[in-house]
Amino acid sequence: MNKQPLPPFSGDDTECVKCGNVGAYTNYRKQGEPIPGEIAFGGGPPERLDRVCARCDYTWAEACIPSSEATA
Numbered sequence: 001m002n003k004q005p006l007p008p009f010s011g012d013d014t015e016c017v018k019c020g021n022v023g024a025y026t027n028y029r030k031q032g033e034p035i036p037g038e039i040a041f042g043g044g045p046p047e048r049l050d051r052v053c054a055r056c057d058y059t060w061a062e063a064c065i066p067s068s069e070a071t072a
């Protein structure tokens with residue numbers, strides 16, 4: 001087992017850990033849907049939000065918000 005829990009969604013003004021830019025795009029990914037250009041193995045990655053740095057295109061995954069907050 002090498003599954004690591006995803007960090008919580010950090011909002012629109014999150015900071016890129018690679019270049020320090022504040023601001024990242026967000027792309028929803030379904031259960032099993034890999035990052036574009038990468039190959040999913042096994043059951044694939046969990047449902048998540050892929051964050052893409054607005055400056056350097058670094059991509060990282062964050063957890064979807066709890067459903068109780070998803071009413072907006």
Ligand SMILES: [Zn+2]
Binds near residue numbers: 016019020053055
């Ligand atoms: Zn960046």
